[in-house]
Amino acid sequence: MSGVPWPVLRAVGLAVPVMREVVDIRHQWDAPFVLDATETTETFGLRPTPWDDVVRATTATGVPV
C-alpha cells in the first residue's frame, strides 16, 4: 500500500476531473478525519456497530465491484 504524492494527483487532475476533485478535499485524507457522534448516542440511544462486526459483515459477501 502506498500513498500517491499530491503533486502526482494534481498533475493527473489536469487530465482527469475526478482526481482534481480529490485534490480539493485532500484535508480529508492527509490528517486525522474523525467524526464525533456522542450527542446522537446520548439523545437517541444509538451506538455504532463494533468495528470487528463491520469487518465481518463487509467481508461476508463477494468482492466489491
Next chain:
Amino acid sequence: MARHVVVGKGPVGSTTARLLAEQGHEVLVLSRSGGPSTDQVGHRAVDAGDVEALTGAIGRADVLYNAVNPPDHTRWTQDWPPIGAALLDAAERTGALLVTMGNLYGYGRPTGPMTASSPLAATDVKGRLRAQMWRDALAAHQAGRVRVTEARASDFVGPGVPSAQSHLMRQLATLRRGRRAWVIGDPDAVHSWTYVPDVAATLVALGTDERSAGRAWHVPTAPPRSQRQALTDLLRRWAHRRPG
C-alpha cells in the same frame, strides 16, 4: 401507520427502506429507474429534480428522506442544487419531515474530532455546496415553512457498498486482485468509516423522533482506523473466513 418516502435507492436508500419496512412502516422508494414493488416496499421512477413530478409521486408522506447520491462528483454543482431545492419544496408542500443524508464535506479541514455543531467552514466547491444546502434547509425550517433534519456520516463501509462510492471499498477491490493499492493521502492518518446499516438506523431514528428536527446529527461510527489498518483488518478477515 406512518408513511415514509425514501428518495434514492443506492446502499443508503435501500438499507433505510428495508429497516423502515421491518419496523412496520408504509414505505415508498423513488428513484431514477424505479423498480419492482414488493408487499413491503413500493417503487416508482421519478426525476428528483422535478418538483411537480416529485410531489405527485410522493402523494401523502409523514417523512421524506433525501438519500440521493448523484454519481458523478465532478457534477455536484450542477446536479445537487435542483435536487436539494425540489426535495425541500416537496417537503413543504406535503408537510413531511425532511431527513437529509449529509456528509462531512461542509466542515472543511477539521481542527479535531467533528461534532454536528462544528462550524461549516469549507472553502472547496463541494464543501461549500453541501453547507449551503443545509443552510437553505435550516432557514426554511426556522421560518416555519418546513421541518428538516440531517444525518452526517463519514466515508461508507459495508456489504454492498460499490467501489465507486467508497475509497475503502475501491482499495479493497484492488488489493483483492493482488495489486498494490495507491491510497489517497497519508495511509496512516486515522479516519472514521461509517457502516451503512448504522446510517440507516440513524436516518430512521431521526425520521421517527420529533426531537431530531431543526439541527444536524452525526451517525454513530466505530473508533477511527487508518486506511492501512482498515484495509489490513478487512483483508485479514477475508483470508480467514470460512467458505459459505
